Amino acid sequence: MRNYWVLTKVLLKNLNFPLSKDILKDKKQLRKAILPLVLILAFMPMMFGIGAIVRIAYQGLHPIGQEGLILGSGFSVVSTAVFFFSIFYVMGVFYYSKDIENLLPLPLKPSEILAAKFTVTLLYEYATEAVFLLPILISFGISSSAGMLYYLAGGAVFLLLPVTPLIYGSILNMIVMRFTNIGRNRDRFRIVGGIGAMFLALGTNFYIQRFSNAAMTPDKLQAMLLSGDNSMVSLMSGIFFSNRFAVQALLAGSTASGLVYLLIYAVITVLLVLLFMLMGEALYFKGVIGISQASSGKKKPVQRLYEAAAVRKPALFSYVLKELRLLFRTPVYFLNCIVMNFLWPAFLLVPFLAQPELQDTLTGLGKMAQSESGGALVLAVAFAVSLFVSSTNGITASAISREGSNLYVCKYLPMSYGRQLMAKTISGILMSLVGTLMLLISAVWITDLPPALLVMILLASLTGIIFSSLTGILLDLRFPKLIWDSEQKAVKQNLNVVLNMLVSIGSAAASVSGILYFRLPLSAAFAVVTGAYLLMDLFLYYLLMKKGTRLLSRLQG
Amino acid sequence: MIELVNVSKSYKVGVKAVDNLSLAIPSGEIVGFLGPNGAGKTTTIKMITGILNPDSGSITINGTDIRQEPLRAKQQFGYVPDSPDMFLRLKGVEYLSFMADIYGVPGYIRKERSRELCRRFEMEGALGDAIQSYSHGMRQKIVLIGALLHDPKVWILDEPMTGLDPRSAFALKEMMREHVQSGKAVFFSTHVLEVAEKLCDKVAIINKGRLQFYGTMQDIRAHFAENESLENIFLEMTEHA
Numbered sequence: 001m002r003n004y005w006v007l008t009k010v011l012l013k014n015l016n017f018p019l020s021k022d023i024l025k026d027k028k029q030l031r032k033a034i035l036p037l038v039l040i041l042a043f044m045p046m047m048f049g050i051g052a053i054v055r056i057a058y059q060g061l062h063p064i065g066q067e068g069l070i071l072g073s074g075f076s077v078v079s080t081a082v083f084f085f086s087i088f089y090v091m092g093v094f095y096y097s098k099d100i101e102n103l104l105p106l107p108l109k110p111s112e113i114l115a116a117k118f119t120v121t122l123l124y125e126y127a128t129e130a131v132f133l134l135p136i137l138i139s140f141g142i143s144s145s146a147g148m149l150y151y152l153a154g155g156a157v158f159l160l161l162p163v164t165p166l167i168y169g170s171i172l173n174m175i176v177m178r179f180t181n182i183g184r185n186r187d188r189f190r191i192v193g194g195i196g197a198m199f200l201a202l203g204t205n206f207y208i209q210r211f212s213n214a215a216m217t218p219d220k221l222q223a224m225l226l227s228g229d230n231s232m233v234s235l236m237s238g239i240f241f242s243n244r245f246a247v248q249a250l251l252a253g254s255t256a257s258g259l260v261y262l263l264i265y266a267v268i269t270v271l272l273v274l275l276f277m278l279m280g281e282a283l284y285f286k287g288v289i290g291i292s293q294a295s296s297g298k299k300k301p302v303q304r305l306y307e308a309a310a311v312r313k314p315a316l317f318s319y320v321l322k323e324l325r326l327l328f329r330t331p332v333y334f335l336n337c338i339v340m341n342f343l344w345p346a347f348l349l350v351p352f353l354a355q356p357e358l359q360d361t362l363t364g365l366g367k368m369a370q371s372e373s374g375g376a377l378v379l380a381v382a383f384a385v386s387l388f389v390s391s392t393n394g395i396t397a398s399a400i401s402r403e404g405s406n407l408y409v410c411k412y413l414p415m416s417y418g419r420q421l422m423a424k425t426i427s428g429i430l431m432s433l434v435g436t437l438m439l440l441i442s443a444v445w446i447t448d449l450p451p452a453l454l455v456m457i458l459l460a461s462l463t464g465i466i467f468s469s470l471t472g473i474l475l476d477l478r479f480p481k482l483i484w485d486s487e488q489k490a491v492k493q494n495l496n497v498v499l500n501m502l503v504s505i506g507s508a509a510a511s512v513s514g515i516l517y518f519r520l521p522l523s524a525a526f527a528v529v530t531g532a533y534l535l536m537d538l539f540l541y542y543l544l545m546k547k548g549t550r551l552l553s554r555l556q557g
Numbered sequence: 558m559i560e561l562v563n564v565s566k567s568y569k570v571g572v573k574a575v576d577n578l579s580l581a582i583p584s585g586e587i588v589g590f591l592g593p594n595g596a597g598k599t600t601t602i603k604m605i606t607g608i609l610n611p612d613s614g615s616i617t618i619n620g621t622d623i624r625q626e627p628l629r630a631k632q633q634f635g636y637v638p639d640s641p642d643m644f645l646r647l648k649g650v651e652y653l654s655f656m657a658d659i660y661g662v663p664g665y666i667r668k669e670r671s672r673e674l675c676r677r678f679e680m681e682g683a684l685g686d687a688i689q690s691y692s693h694g695m696r697q698k699i700v701l702i703g704a705l706l707h708d709p710k711v712w713i714l715d716e717p718m719t720g721l722d723p724r725s726a727f728a729l730k731e732m733m734r735e736h737v738q739s740g741k742a743v744f745f746s747t748h749v750l751e752v753a754e755k756l757c758d759k760v761a762i763i764n765k766g767r768l769q770f771y772g773t774m775q776d777i778r779a780h781f782a783e784n785e786s787l788e789n790i791f792l793e794m795t796e797h798a
C-alpha cells in the first residue's frame with residue numbers, strides 16, 4: 001500500500017498535473033493551470049447543450065414515468081465513451097510510457113504499478129466525465145427538483161462510474177498485449193487506434209446530432225428510446241450491467257432503498273477492481289516485457305534496397321519526401337497533422353447526413369451558387385474554410401519545433417536554409433491542398449456547384465493555403481519550441497499552431513466580410529481575393545527568404 | 558585541409574568554451590582531437606561544420622570559408638555527430654537515399670559506394686528496417702555511411718568509435734588510413750588514447766577551450782620524457798592546465 005501511494009505521487013508529478021498546492025505561488029504552474037481552464041470554457045457550450053437536452057427529455061418522459069431512461073442511456077453513453085478513451089489512455093500509460101523501463105527493475109509488484117497507473121488514468125477519465133456526466137446529473141437533479149440525498153448519491157456515482165469501463169479497457173489491453181503481437185509495432189498500433197478513435201468521435205457526433213434533433217420533439221424521442229432504434233444503448237447497458245443500480249440509487253430519492261442500491265453498485269465495482277488486480281498480477285509484466293523487442297517485418301532482398309537507393313532525385317524533392325515520411329510515420333504527427341486534412345470534410349458532412357432536412361438547404365445553395373452574388377458568397381465561404389483547415393494541420397507552424405534537438409542537422413547539410421525552409425513549407429502546402437480537395441469533392445458530392453466556380457475556389461484557396469503555410473513557418477521560426485521530450489509537445493502543446501490558426505481565422509474573416517461588405521460579384525471577388533493573397537504570399541516568401549533564413553541560422557540546436 | 562584561425566566561442570558570457578584556437582589539419586593526415594569531458598571538442602567540431610557560429614576567428618575547409626560560402630564548404634566534408642539519434646523513423650535505406658540526394662551523388666556511384674560501405678560495416682541486413690530499431694552502434698554506422706556516400710575530401714567525426722564493435726572499429730580505422738593515403742584529411746575526436754596513438758599522424762590536445770599541444774607522436778615524445786605513454790602525457794598535460 002505504501003509503495004502504491006509513493007508511486008502514484010511520483011507518477012502525478014511526472015504528468016505535470018496542475019494539482020499541487022503551490023499552484024498559486026509559482027507563475028509557471030499557474031500558466032500550466034490556465035490551459036485546463038481555457039478547455040473548460042471551450043466545453044461550456046457543449047455542457048449546457050447536454051443539460052438542455054436532458055431537461056427537454058425529462059419534460060417528455062416524466063409524464064409516462066420513463067425518466068429513468070435518461071439516466072440509463074446517459075450512463076451507458078458515458079461508460080462507453082470512457083471505455084473507448086481508456087483503451088488509448090491505458091495503452092499509453094500502462095504500456096508505452098517512458099517510465100516503464102525505470103519501474104521494471106524496481107522491487108514492485110505488478111499490481112502496485114498497475115494500481116498507481118490506474119489511479120492516474122482514472123483522474124484523466126474524471127476530466128472526460130466532467131464534460132459529459134456532470135451536466136446530465138445536474139440537469140436531471142434540477143428538473144426533478146431533487147433533494148440533498150440525490151446530489152450526494154450523484155457524487156458517489158460520478159466517482160464510481162468510470163471505474164468499470166476503465167477496468168474493461170485495461171483488461172482488454174492486458175489481454176491483447178499479453179497474447180498478441182500487435183503491441184510490438186507500437187507506431188502502427190497507435191495510428192490504427194488513433195484513426196479508430198476519430199471515427200468513433202465522428203460516429204458519436206452523428207449520434208448526438210440525431211439525438212438532439214429528436215429531443216426537440218418529445219414524441220420522437222420517446223419513440224426512439226422505446227423502439228429498437230436504441231439497440232446500441234441496450235447492448236451497452238448490458239455490458240455495463242451495474243449501471244442500472246446506479247440509476248435506481250438516484251431514482252429512489254430519499255428512501256432507504258437508494259442507499260442499498262448504491263451499496264450494491266459500490267460492491268460490484270470493488271469486486272471488479274479486485275478481479276483486475278488479480279489478472280494484472282498474471283498478465284501485466286509479461287505483456288510489458290515483450291514490447292521493447294523491436295520486430296522487423298519481411299525482408300526485401302538487399303540488392304533491391306541498393307537499387308531503390310540508387311535512384312537519384314532532386315534534393316528539394318527528396319527533402320519534401322523526408323518531411324512527409326516523418327509526418328506520416330510518427331503517430332502523434334500523423335494524427336494531428338495528416339489525418340486532420342482528411343477528416344475535416346467528414347466533420348462538415350456529418351450534420352448534413354444526420355439531418356435529411358438540411359439537404360434541401362443544400363439544393364438551394366446549389367441554385368444560389370449559379371447567381372453572381374451567390375457565387376461570390378460560396379467562393380468566400382469556401383475560401384475561408386480552406387484557409388482555416390489549412391491552418392489546423394499545423395504542419396508548417398510546427399515544422400521547426402518538430403526538429404527538436406535534431407535541428408542541428410539542418411545546419412550541416414549542404415542545402416541552403418532558404419531551400420530547406422521551402423521544402424518544409426511545400427510539405428505543408430501539399431497536405432493542406434489535399435484537405436481542400438477533399439472538401440471540394442465532398443461539396444460536389446452533396447450539392448452541385450458550377451465547374452467554373454470550383455476552379456475559382458481551388459485557385460483562390462491555393463493562395464490562401466500558401467498564405468497560412470508561410471505565416472505558420474514564420475511564426476515557428478520566430479518562437480520555436482525545440483526542447484521537448486515527447487513529440488506530443490512539439491505539435492499539440494505548440495502555441496504557434498494556435499497562433500497561426502488565429503491569424504488564419506482573422507484573415508479569413510476579414511476577406512469574407514470584405515466580399516460581403518462591398519457586395520462584390522463573383523468574378524471581382526475572385527480577382528480581388530486571389531490577387532491580394534498572391535501579393536501577400538510574395539511578400540511573406542520574401543520575408544521567409546530574408547528574415548526566416550537569418551532566424552534559422554541564429555537558432556542554436 | 559581544415560584551417561582554424563583564432564577561433565573563440567562562449568555559450569555563457571565570460572566563459573569561453575573554445576578560446577582563441579588555431580589549428581591546421583593538412584590533407585593526407587589523420588588528426589586526433591583529445592581532451593577531457595567538456596574541453597570544447599564538440600564545440601570546435603560544430604563550428605567547423607557550420608552548426609555553431611564562432612564569436613570570432615575564421616574557419617576554412619579546403620580554402621572555402623564556412624561562413625562566406627557555406628554550401629560549398631559543407632559539400633567538402635562528411636560529418637558524423639556525437640549522438641546518432643536522428644531520422645529515427647526513416648528506414649536505413651531511405652536515410653542513405655536522402656543523404657545521397659542532398660549531396661547530389663550520381664546514381665551509379667551511390668549504388669557502388671553504399672554497397673561497399675554497408676558490406677564493410679556489416680549493415681546489409683538492417684538496411685530495410687527503421688533506424689529506430691537499430692542499436693546505438695548500428696545508428697552510428699548508418700550515419701557514418703550516410704556521411705561518406707559522397708566521398709567527401711574531409712572527414713569530421715565526433716567520437717566515431719564509441720559503440721562500434723571491434724570489427725566495425727577496425728573497418729573504420731582501415732578506411733581512415735585508405736582515405737588519407739589518397740591525399741584527403743580526417744579529423745576526429747576520441748577518448749581512446751590507444752587509438753589516437755596508433756592511428757593518428759598528429760594529435761591535438763585541448764583543455765578548457767585552449768589548445769595544449771598539437772604535433773606528431775614524435776613531437777610529443779621529444780617534448781616529454783622518452784617512452785612515456787600517451788596516457789601519462791595526457792594526464793599530466795590536462796592536470797596542470
Ligand SMILES: Nc1ncnc2c1ncn2[C@@H]1O[C@H](COP(=O)(O)OP(=O)(O)OP(=O)(O)O)[C@@H](O)[C@H]1O
Pocket residue numbers: 568569574592593594595596597598599600601
Ligand atoms: N549547448 C550548450 N549550452 C551551454 N554550454 C554548452 C553547450 N554545449 C557545450 N557547452 C559547454 O561548453 C563546454 C565544451 O563542451 P563540449 O561539448 O565542446 O565538450 P567536449 O570536449 O565535446 O566534451 P565530451 O568529451 O564530454 O564530449 C563545456 O563546458 C560545456 O558545458
Ligand SMILES: [Mg+2]
Pocket residue numbers: 598599600639715
Ligand atoms: Mg563531445
